[in-house]
Each structure stands twice: as structure tokens, then as C-alpha cells.
Amino acid sequence: MIFSSNKSASKLVNSCSILWRNITTKTKKIDLIIASLLFTGLLLGVRQLGWLQPLELVAFDLMVRIRPDEEPDPRLLVVGITEQDIEALGQYPISDAVLAQTLAKLSQNQPKVIGLDLARNIPIEPGYQSLVTQLQNPKILGITFIGNSALESVPPPPEITEERIGYSDVLLDPDGVARRNSMYTSTDTTNILSLSLKLALAYLASHNISLQLTEYQELQLGNTVFQPLLANSGGYQQIDDGDYQILLNYRSADNVARQVTLQQVLKGQIEPSWVKDKIVLIGITAPTVNDLFDTPYSVAKTGNAQIPGVMLHAQMVSQILGAVLDNRPLFWYWSEWLELLWIALWSSLGGVLVARVRHPLLLLLSAIAGVGCLWVCGILLLLEGGWIPLAAPTLSFLLTGIIVGAYQLQQSKQQEQMVMRLLGQQTSPKIAQALWQERDRLLESGLLPGEILTATMLLTDLKGFSTISEKISPAVVMSWLNEYLAAMTQEVQQHQGIINKFTGDGILAVFGVPVPRTTKEEISEDAQQAVACALAISQRLESLNRNWETRGLPIVQMRVGIFTGPVMVGSLGSKERLEYGVIGDSVNIASRLESCEKHRQLSNCRILIAKETLVYLQEKFRVESWGSLSLKGKQQQIEVYRVLGNSDTIEK
Numbered sequence: 001m002i003f004s005s006n007k008s009a010s011k012l013v014n015s016c017s018i019l020w021r022n023i024t025t026k027t028k029k030i031d032l033i034i035a036s037l038l039f040t041g042l043l044l045g046v047r048q049l050g051w052l053q054p055l056e057l058v059a060f061d062l063m064v065r066i067r068p069d070e071e072p073d074p075r076l077l078v079v080g081i082t083e084q085d086i087e088a089l090g091q092y093p094i095s096d097a098v099l100a101q102t103l104a105k106l107s108q109n110q111p112k113v114i115g116l117d118l119a120r121n122i123p124i125e126p127g128y129q130s131l132v133t134q135l136q137n138p139k140i141l142g143i144t145f146i147g148n149s150a151l152e153s154v155p156p157p158p159e160i161t162e163e164r165i166g167y168s169d170v171l172l173d174p175d176g177v178a179r180r181n182s183m184y185t186s187t188d189t190t191n192i193l194s195l196s197l198k199l200a201l202a203y204l205a206s207h208n209i210s211l212q213l214t215e216y217q218e219l220q221l222g223n224t225v226f227q228p229l230l231a232n233s234g235g236y237q238q239i240d241d242g243d244y245q246i247l248l249n250y251r252s253a254d255n256v257a258r259q260v261t262l263q264q265v266l267k268g269q270i271e272p273s274w275v276k277d278k279i280v281l282i283g284i285t286a287p288t289v290n291d292l293f294d295t296p297y298s299v300a301k302t303g304n305a306q307i308p309g310v311m312l313h314a315q316m317v318s319q320i321l322g323a324v325l326d327n328r329p330l331f332w333y334w335s336e337w338l339e340l341l342w343i344a345l346w347s348s349l350g351g352v353l354v355a356r357v358r359h360p361l362l363l364l365l366s367a368i369a370g371v372g373c374l375w376v377c378g379i380l381l382l383l384e385g386g387w388i389p390l391a392a393p394t395l396s397f398l399l400t401g402i403i404v405g406a407y408q409l410q411q412s413k414q415q416e417q418m419v420m421r422l423l424g425q426q427t428s429p430k431i432a433q434a435l436w437q438e439r440d441r442l443l444e445s446g447l448l449p450g451e452i453l454t455a456t457m458l459l460t461d462l463k464g465f466s467t468i469s470e471k472i473s474p475a476v477v478m479s480w481l482n483e484y485l486a487a488m489t490q491e492v493q494q495h496q497g498i499i500n501k502f503t504g505d506g507i508l509a510v511f512g513v514p515v516p517r518t519t520k521e522e523i524s525e526d527a528q529q530a531v532a533c534a535l536a537i538s539q540r541l542e543s544l545n546r547n548w549e550t551r552g553l554p555i556v557q558m559r560v561g562i563f564t565g566p567v568m569v570g571s572l573g574s575k576e577r578l579e580y581g582v583i584g585d586s587v588n589i590a591s592r593l594e595s596c597e598k599h600r601q602l603s604n605c606r607i608l609i610a611k612e613t614l615v616y617l618q619e620k621f622r623v624e625s626w627g628s629l630s631l632k633g634k635q636q637q638i639e640v641y642r643v644l645g646n647s648d649t650i651e652k
Helices: 009-048 053-066 083-089 096-108 128-134 195-207 262-266 309-325 336-356 360-383 391-423 429-437 465-471 474-494 520-551 585-595
Strands: 076-081 113-117 140-144 165-167 180-186 191-193 211-213 219-221 224-226 244-247 258-261 279-284 451-462 498-503 506-511 558-573 578-583 605-610 621-629 638-646
Touching: 009 336, 009 391, 053 360, 053 391, 076 083, 076 262, 076 309, 083 262, 096 113, 096 128, 096 262, 096 279, 113 195, 113 309, 140 195, 165 191, 165 195, 180 195, 191 195, 195 219, 195 279, 195 309, 219 309, 224 309, 258 262, 279 309, 336 360, 336 391, 360 391, 451 465, 451 474, 451 520, 451 585, 465 474, 474 498, 474 506, 474 520, 506 520, 520 558, 520 605, 520 621, 520 638, 558 585, 585 605, 585 638
Parallel strands: 076 258, 076 279, 113 140, 113 279, 140 165, 558 605
Antiparallel strands: 180 191, 180 244, 211 219, 219 224, 451 506, 451 558, 498 506, 558 578, 605 638, 621 638
């Protein structure tokens, strides 16, 4: 025998689930797309304004620090004028005589070229004439400052010809960090090359490599093309991309080349091989002179976190030589459209992740894994010279997920309220809440999967209902019957039961579904709740009869059958029409208990149970045995008992 109803509480769960899955699945996809597009558009607008540039630069610096350091460039030697050198000489700037002596000692060891990162536009006696003599050496290059926001222009040393002059200006990003290398700039009359490019060209000349311009006016040395940095390259959005700039590719934090002090040179404490055929740079490294610059490494360093300008120029020279001679990658960037697609992709992934994963811990781990994957991609590409946006996709991934999650939470609250409101009409709030919490396990593909469980069935029927229906109009019957069913439903709800079916004047209520009750204690609780519910119904019927009698409505008697046993429960039908079925002999027995021995109506509400229910009551109810009865359609007899009341009450 199968009992099912479109009005059952579980049917409502199915109906809500199917409606939710069929409609909201489509709307969720649309909402997900709309949310991703809207938020991505908003984020891209913020990005275009340059508001995300500081975050992108922080991300770039972090990746630079994470990647492994490279070995010092063996083609370079840096002669630093340290604090100890200044103290030993007793003056700064150092005199022309000291500088001339330094250049003479270095020149004896046949360097490829010497870069003088010192401003020497006026004599500093003694020794000016000696310095003039040394500066005639074509291997010595000097510097000039063309002027920027922090420094006015300074003319080059008059003793060095224009061909051996390069500018020493350092480009700083808005946060004051040196990440770019300016290779040449144009004035009204000529192009001026940077010191680093001049030194690199002097070294590459011995390899028969000279500077060329491509058809797109890009710098080319050998087979290497130095593509200029644009205002929106990589994580940049609003930088001054004037002159000819490239992104500076540091070899390491502060070990770009071998370093010696001025005193070591003057005292002959360096090996000739350190100088021979090398690019030698001479500059100030003493912190008190304040020729210091922040780098991507500065934030992670303690103490003196900045590097001297001469070391910065060594990084620039090494980058040019490495790109031309060692195939060391130069930085490359995606096009603007590819970056937009990249950000939109991660925005969509964030929304999909939140839409698919519900468990908070799994969602958190998935979000961490997603961000980790994004950053691993960024670091791996950086090792190959690629700088892609990271801050924008990270924000789009996380914030889109938060937006979609907030939307889903709001939708879930609305759906929960709807389901709880619908279920609350036919079951208790406790059962409704349990159903909602178990919805993922119960609702597979829009269906309640069939399962065997132990439940307690309660069936009721009104005595003589057909006769009553013949005597009064259908409208009155309907109103009277609804009043009766509403009262009975309320009692079932209060005792944690589910109304599975209304059969005219009859009710099938089930205790212990659809959430399985697996322990003996839980099954006992269901059985006791069912019997307590039947006693409450009996008392409620007495109250209803008194009320109906005063209103001239029929008064009735009812029968109740209760049985505890195994049943198969689950969805019956198709997705277009589903019913919650309770199948099994246990349902048949409960029905036969209700209808057996109809002539033995000893009270207005007769409650019969079988021994299979009695064993779970734990003597909490008083019963009388009716013996073993043969129920209709059953070959074996059933031990039947009539419930008299609670064990602590006295029957009148």
C-alpha cells in the first residue's frame, strides 16, 4: 500500500527543491555572469584610474624578492667610495688628485671601460691638472644630470668629450622605488644616452655589436630588441612613459657585481684580473652622501635598505649585457585586452567557486588554493620575463566571490524562509529546520532518494463521516472538515510528526521521516511522540465536539491506528510530477489497526497500537491488551493494544 500526497511536507520539500533547482539554477548562472561582468567592469574602471597601481607594484616587488638571486655579473667591477674611505682621506668630495690616482691605477690593468658616476663639473684642488690628463683616456666615461623632479640639471665634466658623456638620472615610481631604466632621452637638439647604455655599448663594441633602430624605432643590440615600457605595461597604469624606458631586471638585492673600496685600489690590494677587460664603475657608496635609492628589495631589508646609485647603474648595465650576450629575458607584457580577459576570468572563477562550494572550510581552502595558483602563475611567468597583473585578478577573484556569496546567502535566507513557511503548515519547525539542513543529502537531482528506515505511522479516520456528509451541504462539510484537519495537523506538528496525506476525513502522519532515525533511542522517541500525539488528538476532539455542539455542527468519534516498523520512503514519479511515497507493510498494518473491530468504540477516540510499537513506549503509557487479532489482508495475527492514557494519569 502506498500513501502519497501533493500536500505532504516532504512533497513541499521536493517541489521547492525542483523549483529552486530548475529556476534558480538558470538565474544563478545569469546572476553569476551579471555579477562577474558588473564587478569586473567596476574593477577595471578603478584600475584605469590607476588606483590599483600601488597594489600591483607591491605584488611585483614581492615576486622579485621571491625569485632566486643570480650570480654577480663577472663583467663588472664596482669601486665604492665608502665612509671609511672618506674618513681616511679626510675630505669629501675627494680631491682631483685622489681621483686621478685612482683612474691611473685602474687604467694600468686595462679595463674595457670606466664609468665615473661622480659629478665633476668644477675643479677640486689639489690635482686638477692630473685629473685632466687622466680624463683624456677614451675609455673613461663621465656623467651629466639632465634634471628631473628631484634634481636640477648639472653640466658634464668639461674635460670629457660629448661622445663620452651619459646621463645618470634615475627614474622613480610614484612610491619612490627605482624599477625602471631610462636608456636615452631626447632634447631639442639631440638624443642623449644614459650612462648604463653608454657603458654597455663600449663593452659590446668588442663583440662587433652596435646600436641600431628597428623600423618601429625600437632600440636593437645584436638580435635583442629593447621594447619600450608604456604607461600601462604590466601593473602600471599611470606613469610617465616619456624618453625610452625599460623595466629594470635586478640580478639580486645588492650583489650585482664584485665590489672593492677606493682604499683597496689606491693601495694596490686588488687583483689585475678583476679589472682587465671589465666594466669598472666608480661611485659613492657612503650612506652619509645620500646617493641612495629604494628598490623592490628595500621593504624586506633591515638596516640600510637602500642601494647606492653606482650599484643601481651596475644593475642597469648588467641587464643590457645579459639580454644581449646571455639571452637573459627582458620583461614583456600582455596587451591591454588580454589583461582584461585575464581579470575577467578570475572574477568568473571566484563566482563559480562560491556558487559550487558550500562547505565553509572547503570554500576557504579552495579560495586559498585559487589565489595561490594565480600567484604561482605570476611568479613562473616573471621568471621567464613576463609581468602580468596580479592585484587586480586577486581582488576580482576574492571580491566577486564575496559578492556572489552574499547574494547566495540572501537568496538562501529567502528560500529558507519560504520552505520553512510552507513546511510549517504541515510539520513542526524542528522537523522543517532538519529538512532544510539536510537538503543537500536528501535532494539528489531534484529527488528524494529511496531509503529504508524505521518509522512510526499514525492513521486516523472519523466514524460515520459518509453519513454526516449526506446530511449537510458540501460547503458546510468543507468548512467543518477544514476546522477538524487544522486542529489535527497542529497536534501532529507539535509532536514532531509530518502529515503525509489527507484522505478526506483521514490523516496519515509519519514520525521519523525524512531524516533517518537510526538509534533505538531515536526510534523510541518517535513512537512515544506518535502515541502522545494520538492522546492529544483525543483531548482536542473533545474540545472540538463541545464547540461544534453549541454551533449546531455534527459531533464525531474517531479511530487511530499506530504501528512502528520498516518502510521505504522517497520520491515517486518524475521531475514533472513528484510525490513523497511511504511504502511498506508497516503502513498497511497501521491502516488495519485503525479499521479493525469497528464495533468496539469504547470512547470518542479509540487508539490501537501493535506490540511492535509497545516495545518502544518504555511503560510511559497505560494500555490494555486486546489479544492477538487477525487483521484484514494479514495471514499472521497481530498483538493489539488499546492506549488508555499516560502512565501518570487515571482513566475516568
